[in-house]
Amino acid sequence: MSLEQAWYRSSRWCWLLLPLSWLFAVVAAARRYAYQQGWLRSESLPVPVLVVGNISVGGTGKTPFTLWLCRWLQQQGYRPGIISRGYGARITDPVVVSPDHTAAEVGDEPLLLARQSGCPVVVCPDRLAAGRALLAAQRCDLIISDDGLQHYRLQRSFEVVLIDGQRGFGNGFLLPAGPLREPVSRLNSADLVIANSGSHPLAQGKMSLKVQAVRPLLADDAQAETVLPTSSAVHLLAAIGNPERFAITVQQAGYSIAERFFFPDHHDFTEQELLSLPTPLLMTAKDAVKCQAFAKAGWFYLEVEAELDRESQQQLAAWLAAHCPKTELP
Structure with missing residues (x-):
């Protein structure tokens, strides 16, 4: 049984890792608190940043949701751009993703987003640097930070957190004893929580894959x-x-x-x-x-x-109307 399988099954040996999970929880909480208090510096970009992320390891449907979000924003008259880490690729400086790149060069998810979203995509482990490079290369009026929930150095305007509606949070422990990057209480500060392919009592919205x-x-x-x-x-x-x-x-x-x-x-x-x-x-x-x-x-x-329920779309539309006035970009 792999470690990930143990997280979602009744495996008693996960309890042996709990001391490491407690240490992980302390470090994660201290880091977030330091950003909140200004002890660690966070910076903003000149356009609103909408973060799409999760609090657990593994797939929750971020990529299909981001594709849906790009198309939906374009239909509303916005010109979004995407920043992402580029997981698995050896990147130190921002890279503008081309459809001709390989997954090894820029990461599988950013390459898929670049080919299907119709939006510019920039990858870099430093999301702030990625955002600056994106705005320097393209005229965007809104940035989507893919899998950027824990990247607190970049200030955000709106947070969407996705939950696996089938697996939930497994055993509920933080890494490495469980699949959580942050405690479930982190959802209380998110702007919109969406359950993918199922339902969850902590989610306000639902997403399905067609x-x-x-x-x-x-x-x-x-x-x-x-x-x-x-x-x-x-x-x-x-x-x-x-x-x-x-x-x-x-x-x-x-x-x-x-x-x-x-x-x-x-x-x-x-x-x-x-x-x-x-x-x-x-x-x-x-x-x-x-x-x-x-x-x-x-x-x-x-x-x-992805298909998103009407209530979630209405919540996104209300936030856009209040905080993201449309601008005429050349």
């Missing part, structure tokens, strides 16, 4: 015009925070699952380790950007789109 299409990785292949029938038995490939949610989505779309090949989140796939996998192989869009360069016939990815 299947849009199944697409081949080889766009110029003859299979590009072939629809993978929903009666097909597929082999799943995923390296995301909650692969079981992916499996459930695939089954809800009408497919049966023959085998599952699940890897740790953000796993950097190589051509060699996937050569012998059976087809049809169905993966997530986030994994597809890592496998595109060595894709084979019979490899597909599931395109999903």
Whole structure:
């Protein structure tokens, strides 16, 4: 059993890690308090910053939500930009993400966002530097900080926290005994808490993932015009925070699952380790950007789109009207 599996099951050996969790809690609380008191310096950007994050390790649906948010903001007449850490990439200075980048260069999630959001994306572990670089390169009137909830050096205008509506917070312990980056009480200070693919008593809103299409990785292949029938038995490939949610989505779309090949989140796939996998192989869009360069016939990815409940949209719209007046950008 992996450590992550233990977090979401009744595993008594997690209790052995509790002293480290208490230490982690003290350090995390002290760090946040230091920023609140001004002992550690935080800085603002000249445009509003909307943070999308979570308090737990693993997938909560931040990427599909961010894609939804970008499209929704554009429909409202805004010109948002995205900043992200670029997890897994060796980045020290801000990089403006191009669709031609590889996931190894800029991270899988930022690359997916750059290809699908229609918004400029800049990656850097220092979100403040990323935001400055974004504004220097592009005319944006609002910045979305992807997975930036714990990056307190950058001041924020609005916080959206996503919860896994299926797994919740596991055993409720902080790292390393549990999956939490911050205690559940942190939700009290967030502006909007949304449960993904389920419900949660601490969430004000709900998000669901709807299947849009199944697409081949080889766009110029003859299979590009072939629809993978929903009666097909597929082999799943995923390296995301909650692969079981992916499996459930695939089954809800009408497919049966023959085998599952699940890897740790953000796993950097190589051509060699996937050569012998059976087809049809169905993966997530986030994994597809890592496998595109060595894709084979019979490899597909599931395109999903987030849907947000009306009440959450109304809350976002009210905040925008009050704090983000539209500006005429050239």
